[in-house]
Amino acid sequence: MSALFSLKGQRALVTGASRGLGKAIAQALAEAGASVICCSSQVEGASATASQIEAQGGQAYALAADLSDLDQVRLLAEQALALGQIHILVNCGGTIFRAPAVDYPMQEWQTVMRVNLDSAFLLSQLLGAQMLKRGQGKIINIASMLSYSGGITVPAYTASKHAITGLTKALANEWATSGLNINAIAPGYFRTDNTFALQQDEVRNQAILARIPAGRWGEPEDLAGAAVFLASSASNYVNGHVLAVDGGWLAR
Template sequence: MSHALFDLTGRLALVTGSSQGIGYALAKGLAEAGAKVVLNGRDTGRLANAQRTLASHGLKTEIAAFDVTDPDAVEAGIAGIEQAHGPLHILVANAGINLRAPSVDMPPETWRKVMSVNVDGVWFCCQAAGKRMVHRGRGKIITICSVQSELGRPTIAPYASSKGALRMLTRTLCAEWAKHGVNVNGVAPGYYDTELTSALVQDPTFTDWLCKRVPAGRWGKVEELVGATVFLAAPASDFVHGHLLYVDGGMTAVV
């Protein structure tokens, strides 16, 4: 019985930004839990590489390449997924970027680019998938938020603002869609060792600060986000709505 609560067999899942890093790890974890997973990104070559790597682990996945910042492309992409594979049961809105600069020097184009991917892109995907789920009376949407949904840090004003916005988008969609059988929740990672953070991981000063700041005393591993994501995608979380699940080594729990 307890196994069935986390079984995703027969469920169709779309994971945006899943050619590498956190998105790839989550796609792999959902597939291992039984879901049929569709990988998404803009670069078909990188998606094909991810698909081949997953196949080497015995996991079959599909590919849908589209730009999450283009609402027409998102709508066409999700419509195409459903036409080819059936109803979408799970959306993991993971695609995101971070561009750094001191706030006094932040160019308008940098601000707009981060917000376009991290907020607009998530919104377009949630809307396109969510309206279909609402119509069917069933679905799971998981936004990938951050400790920066709660905490500020110098030089990342657009990123922190975008992740704070996702926190409230998650809650607002919960307020609208929970009564229609659609669960909207968020996973909020702390600091993880990925391709995008490799420079920080290799910076001894930053890593020393991080290990002292995080109660767990280390960087996270992307595989450690899988359990939370599977939980929020599975029947085990059917009465969980509008929740942000921090997987951060305790970072947001302490001063």
């Protein structure tokens, strides 16, 4: 059974790997045996993640790309492919901007959409082309609880995460017959930089906790199993699926 979840001989690219969910996913894939390319928006930003993976006996590389700049995204794909075939792509890099919809700056809207959606599509397209030729590949997009609801003062983030679930299904419809698996993980309320404002808001924090059956916020490490499952052969008949890892939030 353990062979189903083994990633030995696989190479993964994980965006947003400098901290939070992306870092935890990169470490989990490495622990399962994958060689991991850790990407951050800042030069050397993912070096610490790569160093930790190597210190634990794994193989890792650190690359940088501003996901709001599609030219840099293209270069990232080229740099990743220069290291060899990419078997697993995890589109985890993301950003958020909070403001009432009536005052929401269009520049911030466009930045959020480029980082959260456009970069995910472009990387999937560029790396997916190689996967299609090989007849095998795993793409994991990071969705959100705001893929299901509207949120408050985060219209661009919500729109991008709804779109990520649609993109996941659209790519699965086109590429599943060629041996690719395209799925998404929808994290619940996790302790990350993106949710810091909510954690610090006593009223919102308590309201969120009251709705989570597990009775706690998620920790980045709680995504490890889901990520390895969707990256491994254990999920070979799972396609176009959005896997909620939410402590029961959606069930409440």
